[in-house]
Amino acid sequence: MKLISLALKNLTRHRLRSLLTILGVAAGMFLYASVETMQGSLAKATQISADDTTLVVYRENRFCPMTSRLPEHYLPTIERIPGVREVIPIQISVNNCGASLDVITFRGVPPEALRQYNPDLTVIDGSYDAFTKRSDAALVGSHFARRRGLKAGDQFEAVGVNVYVAGIISSDSPQDENVAYVHLPFLQQASRIGLGIVTQFNVKVASSDLLDEVAAKIDATFKSDQQPTHTRPEKAFFAETAKQMIELIGFTRWLGLGAVLAVLGLVANAVLLIVRGRVKETAILQTLGYSRKNIATIVIFEGVLLGLTGGFIGVIGAFSFFLSKSFTIGNEGLTLALAPTASVCVSGMAVALLLGLVASLYPAWKATSRPLVQSLSSH
Amino acid sequence: MSFISIHSLTKSYTKGKTSVTPLENLSLDVPRGEFLALMGPSGSGKTTLLNLIAGIDSPTMGELVVDGRDIAKLSRAELTHWRASHVGYIFQLYHLVPILSAFENVELPLLLGKLSRSQRREKVSAALELVDLVDRAHHRPSELSGGQEQRVAIARAIVHDPNLLVADEPTGDLDRESADAILNLLKTLANDHGKTIVMVTHDPKAAEAAHRTLHLEKGKLIEQGALESATAKSV
Numbered sequence: 001m002k003l004i005s006l007a008l009k010n011l012t013r014h015r016l017r018s019l020l021t022i023l024g025v026a027a028g029m030f031l032y033a034s035v036e037t038m039q040g041s042l043a044k045a046t047q048i049s050a051d052d053t054t055l056v057v058y059r060e061n062r063f064c065p066m067t068s069r070l071p072e073h074y075l076p077t078i079e080r081i082p083g084v085r086e087v088i089p090i091q092i093s094v095n096n097c098g099a100s101l102d103v104i105t106f107r108g109v110p111p112e113a114l115r116q117y118n119p120d121l122t123v124i125d126g127s128y129d130a131f132t133k134r135s136d137a138a139l140v141g142s143h144f145a146r147r148r149g150l151k152a153g154d155q156f157e158a159v160g161v162n163v164y165v166a167g168i169i170s171s172d173s174p175q176d177e178n179v180a181y182v183h184l185p186f187l188q189q190a191s192r193i194g195l196g197i198v199t200q201f202n203v204k205v206a207s208s209d210l211l212d213e214v215a216a217k218i219d220a221t222f223k224s225d226q227q228p229t230h231t232r233p234e235k236a237f238f239a240e241t242a243k244q245m246i247e248l249i250g251f252t253r254w255l256g257l258g259a260v261l262a263v264l265g266l267v268a269n270a271v272l273l274i275v276r277g278r279v280k281e282t283a284i285l286q287t288l289g290y291s292r293k294n295i296a297t298i299v300i301f302e303g304v305l306l307g308l309t310g311g312f313i314g315v316i317g318a319f320s321f322f323l324s325k326s327f328t329i330g331n332e333g334l335t336l337a338l339a340p341t342a343s344v345c346v347s348g349m350a351v352a353l354l355l356g357l358v359a360s361l362y363p364a365w366k367a368t369s370r371p372l373v374q375s376l377s378s379h
Numbered sequence: 380m381s382f383i384s385i386h387s388l389t390k391s392y393t394k395g396k397t398s399v400t401p402l403e404n405l406s407l408d409v410p411r412g413e414f415l416a417l418m419g420p421s422g423s424g425k426t427t428l429l430n431l432i433a434g435i436d437s438p439t440m441g442e443l444v445v446d447g448r449d450i451a452k453l454s455r456a457e458l459t460h461w462r463a464s465h466v467g468y469i470f471q472l473y474h475l476v477p478i479l480s481a482f483e484n485v486e487l488p489l490l491l492g493k494l495s496r497s498q499r500r501e502k503v504s505a506a507l508e509l510v511d512l513v514d515r516a517h518h519r520p521s522e523l524s525g526g527q528e529q530r531v532a533i534a535r536a537i538v539h540d541p542n543l544l545v546a547d548e549p550t551g552d553l554d555r556e557s558a559d560a561i562l563n564l565l566k567t568l569a570n571d572h573g574k575t576i577v578m579v580t581h582d583p584k585a586a587e588a589a590h591r592t593l594h595l596e597k598g599k600l601i602e603q604g605a606l607e608s609a610t611a612k613s614v
Contacts, residue, residue, distance in 0.1 A: 002490040006490070013478045280474070281474070281476060284470070284476075288462075288463070288488045288491075289460070289462045289466075289491055291459045292455075372436070373436045
C-alpha cells in the first residue's frame, strides 16, 4: 500500500505524459471493448444452447425476407406434426436487406397469437390490449424504441408502413428487442405482399432434442409442394442467413487484437521512459535500502495504474456508448443488437490489468538490473 | 573492538579492456562513535572506499567488517537489507525526491519497515526536529535552500537510527555558512548520539570538524608523516 502511493505520486510527476498515455490506453481499450461487445452479441445470437427449442421455417433457397414467401395455410399442417408445441406465422418487412446499422424490421403476427407464442414478452410502456384493439398498432422492442426515441402513443412511419406505438416491449430474445410487431393482415396489406402470404413460420418444439427431427418432418411434408421449405433451429438460421455480417464481425477480432498490442506497446514505452528518467532516483532508493523487488513493485504498480485507469475510461466509455446509441446491425432482415454486458467490462478491466502488468515487466527488470554504483554516478 | 575493521581490502574492475584498481590492499580501523574524514585527490579511491563501507559496492578481495559483520561476504540482496537498517547515506547533491515533501522524503526509509503511520510520523518529526526543520516539513525540495535540502537529507539518513553514517562531500555544494551548520550537525550526531561517521571531503575546513582525517592517494592510505613530508616538499 505504501509503495502504491509512491507509484501514484510518481505518475503525477509528468502529468501530461501520464495523461496522454492514459488517453492512448483508453482509446485502445475502447476499441477492444467495442469488438468484444460485437463478438459477445454475435455469440449470443448464434450459439445454440440446450434451452433452444425454436425452429424457423423458411422458403427453400431463399435468404432475404423479400423473397421468402410461404402460404399462410401451411400453419395447421405444421401444427399437426408430432413434437410441435406452438406455431406462429410471421410476415417480415425490412427497409434494407443488406448490412445496415439502422435496420427497421416489422414483424407481422396474428395479434392474439403473439402473447401465447411468446409469453416472455413484457410490455414495459403502453399495453398489450391497446395493441390488439387497433389494426395499425405496433409493439416496439425496447432497443428499437431507444434507438428511434419512441414511446407508447407515438406514431411512426418506415418502409411505407405507418404505425401507432401501442407499447414498448422487453424480452430475453435479442431479436424481439429490435423489431416492431404489427398485425399480420395489416402488414400483408401495407407491404403489398397480399393476404395469405407469410415470410416464415416460427415453430416451438416440445424439447431441444426434437429440433432436428421436427425440422426434417416439416421439410419432408412440403417437399413436393410449390413452395418447399427449409427448416432450421433459429440460431442456425441466423448463422447461415446473416453470413456476411458474421464474417465482418469475425474480422473485427483482429482489430481487437491490434488494439491490445497497441496498448501493450504504449504502456511499455511510457513505463520505460519513466524508468529511464529516474535512474539516479532509483539508485538513491536502493541506497536507502529499497530492494530490487521493492523497486520492481513500484514500477509495476505504475504500469498497472496506467493500464487500469486507461482501461477503466475506455471500457466504461464503450459500455456507455453502446448503451446510449443502441446500435443494431441488420442483415437479410435479421438484427443483431450490439448490447454491452457486464462481462465485457470485467474482461476489459482484466485485460487492462494484465497489459499494465506485462508491459511493465521489462522496464521493472531494466530499473533494477544496473549496478548500483553505476546508477549513482549517472547524470 | 573497532566498529569498522578493514583488512587488505582491494577493489578492482574492468573498464573496457583496462583493469582499474581504485583501492589496493587497504587496511583501516574506525572505532565506534568516531567522525572520520577521508581526503585525497580525485581518483584516489575515497568514494570507492565510502561505497564499500556503506555496502553499496562489494570488494574484490579482503575483509570488511562493520559492527561485527563481514559485509564483504554478503550478497546484493543481503547488502540492501543490511543498508536499510545499519547505514544512513548523505549525498553531495542531497538527492531528495522532488515530488515528495520534506516530511515524505524523510519518511522514505521507514516505508520499508512495519511501523504504523503514527510511529512513522513520530520518528520523522524527531529527525526533522534534530535538523531544525520542523517548520519546513511540508515544503517540497524546490521550496528549500541548498542548506535546508541537505539537512532534510541528513534527517532522512538518521530517521531509522543507523549506527553508521556515510557522507560523500556533504558540504561540497553549499556556501560556508550552510556548510558550517551541516558540519556542526554531523559533529553533534557523532558526539551526542554516538553515530560513527565516515565523510569524504575535498575541503580541509570540513575535515577539521572530524575527529580524524585520513588521506588517500592512488588507492592507498598515506601515513601522516609521509603526508607532512609530501606537503612540505610541495611548499
